Structure formats: C-alpha cells, structure tokens
Amino acid sequence: MLRCRTGLFVLFFVSISTLSFAQSTYKRTLKLMGSRFDITVVADSKEQSQQYINKAVAEINRIETLISSWDPHSQTSAINKNAGFRSVKVAPELYNLIARSLQISKLTAGAFDISYASMDAIWQFDGSVTTMPSSEKIKNSVANVDYQNIVLEPKDHRVFLTKKGMKIGFGAIGKGYAADAAKKVLQKAGVVGGIINASGDMNTWGVQPDGAPWKVGITNPLNKNKVFAFFSLQNNAVVTSGNYEKFVVLDGKRYSHIIDPRTGMPSTGLVSVSVFAPSAELADALATAIFVMGTEVGINLINQLPNIACVLVTESGEIRKSNHIDRVNYKKETHEI
Numbered sequence: 001m002l003r004c005r006t007g008l009f010v011l012f013f014v015s016i017s018t019l020s021f022a023q024s025t026y027k028r029t030l031k032l033m034g035s036r037f038d039i040t041v042v043a044d045s046k047e048q049s050q051q052y053i054n055k056a057v058a059e060i061n062r063i064e065t066l067i068s069s070w071d072p073h074s075q076t077s078a079i080n081k082n083a084g085f086r087s088v089k090v091a092p093e094l095y096n097l098i099a100r101s102l103q104i105s106k107l108t109a110g111a112f113d114i115s116y117a118s119m120d121a122i123w124q125f126d127g128s129v130t131t132m133p134s135s136e137k138i139k140n141s142v143a144n145v146d147y148q149n150i151v152l153e154p155k156d157h158r159v160f161l162t163k164k165g166m167k168i169g170f171g172a173i174g175k176g177y178a179a180d181a182a183k184k185v186l187q188k189a190g191v192v193g194g195i196i197n198a199s200g201d202m203n204t205w206g207v208q209p210d211g212a213p214w215k216v217g218i219t220n221p222l223n224k225n226k227v228f229a230f231f232s233l234q235n236n237a238v239v240t241s242g243n244y245e246k247f248v249v250l251d252g253k254r255y256s257h258i259i260d261p262r263t264g265m266p267s268t269g270l271v272s273v274s275v276f277a278p279s280a281e282l283a284d285a286l287a288t289a290i291f292v293m294g295t296e297v298g299i300n301l302i303n304q305l306p307n308i309a310c311v312l313v314t315e316s317g318e319i320r321k322s323n324h325i326d327r328v329n330y331k332k333e334t335h336e337i
Contacts (some may be wrong), residue, residue, distance in 0.1 A: 023192075023209045028053045029260055033064045033175060035199040041186060042193040042209055052191050056182040060198075063178040067170045071115060076168065080117075084164030087153055095157040098150065100178025101173060104285045107148035108301065111292040112285045113261040115161070117169030118144035123266060125257045132250050138264040145261045148151040176201040176239060196280070203237040205282040221272050222317045229311065231276070231328050238328075239283035240274040241291065243267075254315060258291045267291045272313035275302070276328045282308070295320055 026049035026110035027040040034276050038058050038136075056151055068074045075090040101114045120141040122133050144165045151160040161168065172179070175198040182196045183203045193206025195214055206213045213234045217227035221242050233239070246257035248266070255266035270333075273290045277283035288307070291300030302310045302322040309324040 003186075024337035025209060026050075027075075028054070030057065032057065032060045032159040033178060033198070035175060038183065038195070038197040039198070040195040040197075041191050042206060043191070050122040052186055052189055055185050055189055056196065059185040060178045061183045063174070063181050066091065066178070067097070067174050069169045076170070079159050079161060080167040083161035085164040087158040089150070089156055089158050092157050095152065095154075095159065096310055097177060098159055098168070098279070099152055099172075101170075101285070102147055102150060102152070103281070104173075104289070108286075108289040108293065110262045111260070111289040112149060112172065113145060113147045114168045114170060115145050115150060115166055116172070116259070116261040117167035118142075118165060119261065119264070121257065122264070123248070123255075123257070125248055127248075129248050129250075142261060142264040142308070156305065161204055172288040173281055173285045174235070175199060176203075176280035176282070179203045179237070179280040191316070198280070200240045201237070201280045201284050202239065204233040205235045206290060218274055220313050220317060220319065222313065228319060232293065233276075233328070236276060236278055236328070237280035237283050238276045239280060239287045240272065243270075243291070246321055256291065258288065260292045261328070262292075267294070269294050269315055270312055272297070274311045276309045276325075286310075299319055 002243065008305040023042050023044055026043055026046055027038060029036065029038050030072060037060065039053050041049050041052045043052060057215065065071065069076045069080060071077060075094055079088045079090065104112045122137050122141045123129060143165055149162040150168065151162055151164060153160065178314045179196040179198040179201045180203055183205055186194055187205060193208065201207045201215060207213055213232040215230050215232055216238055217230050219227050222238065223319050231292055243256040243258055250260055255268060256268045260267055270291055275283040275290065277281065277285045288313065290310060293301065298312065299310065299320060299322050302308055307330055310322045311325065312318065
C-alpha cells in the first residue's frame with residue numbers, strides 16, 4: 001500500500017481578488033509533512049489571511065508530530081518499538097485515528113492497511129527491477145502485515161501490535177487527516193471559506209467571495225493538457241492519487257508502486273483514482289484501497305457507500321465513474337490547460 005503523490009491530476013480554481021467584494025482569497029504554498037500544501041482562505045485582508053494560515057500550519061505540524069513514524073519520540077514510534085512485547089497508551093486522538101483506520105481496513109477487506117509499514121521493500125521503481133521477485137520473497141515481504149493483529153484497548157486508549165516486527169504508518173491517510181484538522185481549526189477561527197490542498201488531498205468549505213462554489217477540474221494523466229470534468233465542491237473533500245510516473249514493466253505488464261498489503265504484489269489496471277467524500281481522511285484511504293482492489297471491485301464498493309463517489313482512469317485511458325458522481329455536481333467539459 002505504499003503510495004506517494006507522483007502526479008496531481010486535480011487543479012483548483014479560485015476567484016481573483018476584486019474590488020467588488022469585501023473579502024478576497026489568499027493562498028500560501030509551503031512544504032509540510034514532507035509534501036506540498038496549498039492553503040487558501042477567504043479573508044478581509046492579507047494580514048488577516050496570514051494569521052489564519054499560520055493557525056493551519058501550526059495544526060498540521062501538530063498532527064505530524066502526533067502520527068510520525070520517523071520521529072523516534074512520537075507515540076506512533078513507541079507503538080512500533082513495542083510490537084510483540086506490550087501495549088502502549090496513546091492520546092485519544094491517535095487512538096481514534098487508528099480505530100477509524102481499522103474500520104476502513106474491514107470495509108476494504110484489507111486493501112487499506114496501516115500495518116503496511118511492516119512491508120519489506122523488495123520492489124524498486126527506479127529502473128533497477130528487471131525481473132519478477134520470487135514468490136517466496138513476495139510472500140515474506142508481507143509476513144508482518146495484517147491489520148487484524150492491531151489490538152485496541154479502549155478503556156485506557158492502548159494500542160498493541162501482536163507480532164514482533166510489525167509497524168504502523170499513516171502514509172495513506174495522514175495528509176487527509178491533517179487537511180481535515182486544519183479545516184476545523186480555520187472554521188473555528190471564523191474563516192468562512194477556503195481550501196486545504198495537501199498534495200492532492202483536498203478539503204473545502206464555504207464559497208468564494210463572489211458566492212460561487214469552489215471548483216476542481218480533473219485531468220486524464222494520459223492526456224494531461226485537457227480537463228475532462230469539473231466538479232463544484234462545497235464543504236466536502238476530494239483526493240486524487242496517481243501512479244503514472246512510478247511503475248515498472250515486467251514481461252510487458254505494468255506494475256504500480258502502490259502495493260497490495262495482502263499479497264505484496266504491485267497494483268495493476270489503474271493510473272488515476274479520484275474519490276469524493278465528506279472528509280479528506282476517508283477519501284485518502286479509499287483512493288489507496290481502490291488502486292489495490294481494481295476498477296470493478298473498487299467501483300462496486302463506492303456504489304454501496306452513501307455520500308461518496310469516484311472517477312477512475314484505467315491504463316487504457318478509459319474513464320470510469322461511480323453511480324453517485326452526479327451528487328458532487330459533476331459537469332462534463334473539455335478544456336485545454
């Protein structure tokens with residue numbers, strides 16, 4: 001389930017500041033959690049917008065400290081260090097994030113699994129892999145991966161990884177959670193509208209200063225100069241994940257850098273997944289799961305979930321949409337970009 005955002009196929013458009021409205025949009029781009037974040041807010045002045053954005057940045061940094069598996073002093077690292085030995089008491093916030101992650105794992109039959117961090121890195125996507133790893137190596141690479149071995153103790157908010165060598169990581173849900181958390185902080189501060197874009201994990205609220213909804217345009221990564229669909233977003237999230245740059249071709253078959261945590265095999269068949277959901281956290285996790293599950297199984301899952309929709313692009317360039325896509329104000333257009 002390893003994932004990095006190698007190409008962002010979602011573009012967002014905000015209104016240009018004008019004298020017609022008391023408020024304007026202001027954006028700051030910066031690097032947080034090792035990735036690009038674009039934070040856009042509606043504010044009365046540039047000075048006010050910077051104060052707002054600073055609050056969002058502080059919240060995102062707080063989330064990173066909480067969930068980081070790279071920081072040896074984090075609670076996540078403590079859970080990993082004690083795998084197979086004892087449970088670790090953690091903050092209710094982290095405990096609840098893990099609990100929600102396990103619910104998504106059950107929903108997706110393990111296609112999403114935060115214990116993916118236990119995987120041995122036998123796949124490289126830098127051109128060095130020219131032959132298929134042995135079935136034994138592939139099987140061994142996921143020997144310690146299984147969300148069912150993450151035990152929660154609700155009374156004291158304790159987390160226990162039952163197998164030595166297990167690890168958890170939030171690479172496929174953490175940025176979405178951070179986008180949601182930053183949105184909540186800004187709403188509490190009185191920001192009436194804005195966008196948190198965490199490298200493709202996008203959450204919105206309110207409207208633009210002229211009253212128009214925020215819009216996103218999705219492009220086909222196989223034809224990146226055209227936007228094939230626009231969507232109006234109002235207090236909901238969209239996450240786009242792609243693998244068109246990081247893959248390996250073996251015996252004529254294309255294998256993605258997104259690994260199935262159940263089998264150790266790279267996913268195949270899709271190059272882009274966009275998921276619309278009430279929260280970026282949920283959309284983030286489902287986007288990864290759909291890559292692993294594949295087109296038909298992924299769309300079938302999304303069709304059964306209320307208030308959630310998806311747009312998929314297959315390796316052949318086919319665009320597939322879930323049944324609920326019209327509920328996010330889908331408008332088909334073709335624009336050069």
